Structure formats: structure tokens, C-alpha cells
Amino acid sequence: MELLFDHVVVLMLENRSFDHLFGYLGKGEGLPDGGATNYLTPGDPTSTAFHSRRGGDFTAVGQGPSHSLKQTNEQLFGTTHEPASGTAGEPMLDGFVSSFRTSLKFDLKREPTESELQQVMNCFDPVQLPVLSTLARNFVLCDRWFADVPGPTMPNRAFVHAATSQGYTDNASWKPAFTCDTLYDRLNAAKKAWRIYYHDSNDVLELYPNVEKKVGDNVLFEGNFLSDVASDNLATYSFIVPAFMGSPEQPVNSMHAPADVRPAEKLAADVYTALQAHEDVWKKTLFILLFDEHGGYYDHVKPPKTVSPDGIAGRTDQPFLVPFDFQRLGLRVPCILISPWFAPAVDSTVYSHSTIPGSMIEAFGLGSFLTKRDANAAKLTQTYLAKNATRQWRTDTPHVTVPVQPTAIDAMQRELLDGSVYLDPHPENRNALRTRDIQDPQHARQFVRTQVAKHLEHYFASGGNSESAGRLSADNQPATPSVSASRIDELRSSKGKPTEPAIRP
Incomplete structure (x- = not known):
């Protein structure tokens, strides 16, 4: 197969659902006509109603909505005690406000107000997110891309690297030393270059100590990404980890609540404009911008069933963990496939994070798939990675406007x-x-x-x-x-x- 791209660059941001960011975009399947409603008591119309509202919040109250497996169960099914498979009933997606109330009572040490609870149902106006909205409207917006786990950050990042979390459904203090094969092992075996660009934390380094590394495989984003683009020195596969630790010089730019969303807009713009400025590199690079999971924010699309990656059941060795069999996906998250080879479009294929290692393995001939999850996941290979004589190089790709960045209040x-x-x-x-x-x-x-x-x-x-x-x-x-x-x-x-x-x- 002759490939259109020599390089794939993945930027995985944090904790936003599709409706939360793009529900009012007017492209892809956003909020339904008439909006959406959650009741304070799931399914009880006699309790206080909260409606989806145009206008998102740059920062979140408390620590933001919970997105543990237990609380995601409540958001989906109205109860935290859903069976492992979720087969007891169809998800009604009516427990977001109720779940947020639980987490806010813990964060604030008081009963949250209605205006605070409303945040979980608020959805951004496109003008609030000029970078993401511009990219979504001008390239390929995937409106059926799902997290692999209906839970938090670490297990979902594990799936983009290895198509399994080996039974973990929680962050587990980032201590697991996974023993499974990863996409990086496959790239090493095929003598293909990879590089992790990080700001502070580096989940590949933390979770996969057995991955063989060379000097230059893990580098700071600042200075190095722009330099690698300018010198035509991108690896076959690049993964960008945003900043999770804030400072006056580098605020948190992951979009992980409660942090401000605007620094993440700037990070997306930095990656995009670096590529756009170097046409020779831009012509052979696919930029994938996506989010790890929904972060507890409202979305109206029911997650589909899937296949267990390796037959390993979800861990229940801690009292806060609930059973899970890895046979249903997490909630819908935004994903944009960005290249001037692509005309503006919507792709409604059901994808998940395992699509990325599966597509890389298939397209670049990296050997066997990692698990049943990436083997069965829909691939980007034929539609986007393979050369297609009908594709036309665009000269009308937009320039993006970075929003004013937040500063500290005095x-x-x-x-x-x-x-x-x-x-x-x-x-x-x-x-x-x-x-x-x-x-x-x-x-x-x-x-x-x-x-x-x-x-x-x-x-x-x-x-x-x-x-x-x-x-x-x-x-x-x-x-x-x-x-x-x-x-x-x-x-x-x-x-x-x-x-x-x-x-x-």
C-alpha cells in the first residue's frame, strides 16, 4: 500500500465530551433539536430540570465533574451500581447533574447551587473556541469517536498506547507498570522512529518502563516540536502530552477541569501553525487532535458495545472500584483529522482510541495487532492514510486566531x-x-x-x-x-x- 503520509502527529487533550465542545458547532451530530435535559434526580421530572445551554465555562467550579467509572455509570444509567456489562438497561444519559452534585458536595463541603450544577450541561458557543471550531469546520470532524473506557484519564491513555489497560479502570496513582506490548514496541521492531513531546508528565514513560528507548525518543515540547518540523525531522509517529502542571510561564494546557480551556486552544494552534508554515512537511503529515475522555460533561449519544481487548476483567481490589468487563465503550469525545489533503467533512464511523494503534500497525506494516480491541476497531488506513488519486491539495486552509490567554486575578x-x-x-x-x-x-x-x-x-x-x-x-x-x-x-x-x-x- 502506498501511503499519503510519512508522519502521524497525535495531540491528546483532556476531559471534554463532543456535545460540551461542539454541541452548537452546526457540524456533525451536535445537540438534538430542542436541546437536552437532565433532572436533579435522574428520570424524575418532578425534580429540578437542567437544560443544555449555549455558552461554556472557561474554568470549572470545584474540581469539575467526576469521571470515574462509578460516576460515569451514574451519568449513563442513573445509578452507580450498574452491572459490569451494562446490559441491565439502555443508558438514558440522565445522571450528569446528579453525579456532578455528588462530586461538588465533596469539593465544596456544602450543597452546590443550581447555577454551579448547570455547568455540567453548558456547551460552548463556537466563538468561545476559535481554534477548535475553525479546525473542526475546515477538516474532518469525527462525530462517533468514543473513549475506550467509561472512566478517567489513565486507562484511556493506555488504550491509545497499547489498546488495553490490563484491567485498570482508575488512575491508580499512575503507578501501574504495564507488561503488555505497545505501539512503541511495534515501531521499534520495525525500525520506525517515534517521539514523545511532553510538557511535564509523560504517560508513556510512566506506564511502560519496559519500552526500549533511545536518546531523543522523549523530549520537551517547547522548542523541539517546532524545530523538528522546521528541519523536516518528524518521527513516523509523534505523541504530544499537554501540560498538567501550571505555572505563570506555562499554564495547564490539557483542558482538564478545573483549568481554563484557552491555553489548550493555544497548544492546538501551535501544533497546527507549525505544520502549516512548512508546506513540504505539511504535505506528508497527518495531525490528529482528540480528547482522552468526556470528563463528566454531558453528551447525548449512547456508547456502543465493543470487544474486550484481552479478557481481563476490571479490577475491584479497591473499595471505590466497581465491576467492568470492557465490553462497552466510554462516551463520545471530539476528534479532528487535520490535513490539507482533506476537504471539510464529517465522518460518522464508530472509532475509539484503539483505532490509532490499529491504524498505525496496519498502515505501516508493524506486524500483529496489540489486542482484540485494536484488531476490531475501525481503521483510518484506507480512507485517510492510503494514497487516493482523487484527493486534491488545498491552498485554502484557514489561519487560526488564538484566544486571549488567561492571567491571574489580583x-x-x-x-x-x-x-x-x-x-x-x-x-x-x-x-x-x-x-x-x-x-x-x-x-x-x-x-x-x-x-x-x-x-x-x-x-x-x-x-x-x-x-x-x-x-x-x-x-x-x-x-x-x-x-x-x-x-x-x-x-x-x-x-x-x-x-x-x-x-x-
């Missing part, structure tokens, strides 16, 4: 932010705990503006009566940073309604 800004909660017309909302997880000035500015606008709207709707203002609510129009005449009208029409104890939007 002491005076913190004081003003905390004070803005006392503008809230509803007394039960006047609590500085609401602002504790706001860390950057842009988020703080939006919050303060919204508080001011909400105060003015209630003032005008109540005729300046503060007691009356506290009883008004606008259930159909959430507060925004700008004063809204239609929201004032809705508030006026709500006069006489009893005050509700919950936090209002």
Missing part, C-alpha cells in the same frame, strides 16, 4: 469580584463562595457585569422596591452581562410568585 480584583455578589437581588445568592473558583480576569469581568445587569433588571422590573425585586424570577432567560429589556418584561410578569429557595440564573 487582590483588588478578587475583592471587587467577591463584593459583586451583594448586588444580587435574591438574598440567598449573596455568598462569596459563588466566586471562589473564578481565577482569571475575563471570567471575573463577565461575572461582575452579569451581577450588575441582573441588579438593574430587577430594579427596573420592581420599580425600585428591593423586597419585591427579590421575589421576581426570569425562568426562560438567564442573566447575561448586558441589561435585557425582554428579561425585564419577564421579571415584571412574574410578580406575585413565591420566592424559591434555590439559586436563580
Whole structure:
């Protein structure tokens, strides 16, 4: 087989579902018409309803949604005690809010507010993610790419490297020393070059101590990736590990909640623009941008069944672990296949992370597959990696605009932010705990503006009566940073309604 590409570059970011990032993109299968709803008690329409909402949160409250296997079971099935196979019932995907409530109560040491719980159902407006939205619209967006495990980071990263996690469904403090073969073993055996570009943590190095390494197989991303592209020195397979540890010079750019999402946008732009600037390398390089798992954020597509990679059952040797047989996939995550050889398209083939080692092994002739999972996974080989006489080289690939990067909030800004909660017309909302997880000035500015606008709207709707203002609510129009005449009208029409104890939007 003659291949279109000599190099494959994979950037795996963290913890975002397809709907959470691309539900409002207008390309691929985003949110259903009319949106989506979860109830505080799964399946109980008499409990508080939370609807999908256009507008994501740059940072998360607490530590963000839980995405352990146990909590993912609740998100899928409404209960944490689902049988290992998940065959007791079809996933209804109605437990995201309930699961988030559990994790937030632990993080915050108090009952979370409705506005905090809403975060798990919020989905980004494309204008908030200019880099990812541009790439998704202009290249191949896979809208049926699933995590291999309905659980957290480590086992899902294990599947992109080895098509198995050898029974692990939790992060296990990153201590497992896996004994299975990996994609890197296959590349070594075939005398093909590979390189890991890391920022701080390096999951390949940590999880696979037996992989034979050469000088230059593991290098820092800074300086080295751009240099390797510029000098036409990319390996056959490159894997980029984002920054998990934050610093003023290098903020967390993995998108792992609760960190800000914008540094990850910059990382994606850095990889893309480096390739775009060197056409000779760009012509022979496939860039795959994907996410390890859903991070506990809402998605409406039911994960499909799959095959166990090696027959190893999920470990239950810790009290927090629940049974799992590895015969169903995790939730849907974003994946974009990026090359000027590809016209803008949507690919709805069912893929998973095991598609990557399976495709590399098949396309580059690296021998046998690693497990039954990558052997059975749909491959990218014929559709994308093999040469095709009908493909046309594009000269219209877009340039991307990197969003303004977050900066730390200073002491005076913190004081003003905390004070803005006392503008809230509803007394039960006047609590500085609401602002504790706001860390950057842009988020703080939006919050303060919204508080001011909400105060003015209630003032005008109540005729300046503060007691009356506290009883008004606008259930159909959430507060925004700008004063809204239609929201004032809705508030006026709500006069006489009893005050509700919950936090209002």
C-alpha cells in the first residue's frame, strides 16, 4: 500500500465530551433539536430540570465533574451500581447533574447551587473556541469517536498506547507498570522512529518502563516540536502530552477541569501553525487532535458495545472500584483529522482510541495487532492514510486566531469580584463562595457585569422596591452581562410568585 503520509502527529487533550465542545458547532451530530435535559434526580421530572445551554465555562467550579467509572455509570444509567456489562438497561444519559452534585458536595463541603450544577450541561458557543471550531469546520470532524473506557484519564491513555489497560479502570496513582506490548514496541521492531513531546508528565514513560528507548525518543515540547518540523525531522509517529502542571510561564494546557480551556486552544494552534508554515512537511503529515475522555460533561449519544481487548476483567481490589468487563465503550469525545489533503467533512464511523494503534500497525506494516480491541476497531488506513488519486491539495486552509490567554486575578480584583455578589437581588445568592473558583480576569469581568445587569433588571422590573425585586424570577432567560429589556418584561410578569429557595440564573 502506498501511503499519503510519512508522519502521524497525535495531540491528546483532556476531559471534554463532543456535545460540551461542539454541541452548537452546526457540524456533525451536535445537540438534538430542542436541546437536552437532565433532572436533579435522574428520570424524575418532578425534580429540578437542567437544560443544555449555549455558552461554556472557561474554568470549572470545584474540581469539575467526576469521571470515574462509578460516576460515569451514574451519568449513563442513573445509578452507580450498574452491572459490569451494562446490559441491565439502555443508558438514558440522565445522571450528569446528579453525579456532578455528588462530586461538588465533596469539593465544596456544602450543597452546590443550581447555577454551579448547570455547568455540567453548558456547551460552548463556537466563538468561545476559535481554534477548535475553525479546525473542526475546515477538516474532518469525527462525530462517533468514543473513549475506550467509561472512566478517567489513565486507562484511556493506555488504550491509545497499547489498546488495553490490563484491567485498570482508575488512575491508580499512575503507578501501574504495564507488561503488555505497545505501539512503541511495534515501531521499534520495525525500525520506525517515534517521539514523545511532553510538557511535564509523560504517560508513556510512566506506564511502560519496559519500552526500549533511545536518546531523543522523549523530549520537551517547547522548542523541539517546532524545530523538528522546521528541519523536516518528524518521527513516523509523534505523541504530544499537554501540560498538567501550571505555572505563570506555562499554564495547564490539557483542558482538564478545573483549568481554563484557552491555553489548550493555544497548544492546538501551535501544533497546527507549525505544520502549516512548512508546506513540504505539511504535505506528508497527518495531525490528529482528540480528547482522552468526556470528563463528566454531558453528551447525548449512547456508547456502543465493543470487544474486550484481552479478557481481563476490571479490577475491584479497591473499595471505590466497581465491576467492568470492557465490553462497552466510554462516551463520545471530539476528534479532528487535520490535513490539507482533506476537504471539510464529517465522518460518522464508530472509532475509539484503539483505532490509532490499529491504524498505525496496519498502515505501516508493524506486524500483529496489540489486542482484540485494536484488531476490531475501525481503521483510518484506507480512507485517510492510503494514497487516493482523487484527493486534491488545498491552498485554502484557514489561519487560526488564538484566544486571549488567561492571567491571574489580583487582590483588588478578587475583592471587587467577591463584593459583586451583594448586588444580587435574591438574598440567598449573596455568598462569596459563588466566586471562589473564578481565577482569571475575563471570567471575573463577565461575572461582575452579569451581577450588575441582573441588579438593574430587577430594579427596573420592581420599580425600585428591593423586597419585591427579590421575589421576581426570569425562568426562560438567564442573566447575561448586558441589561435585557425582554428579561425585564419577564421579571415584571412574574410578580406575585413565591420566592424559591434555590439559586436563580
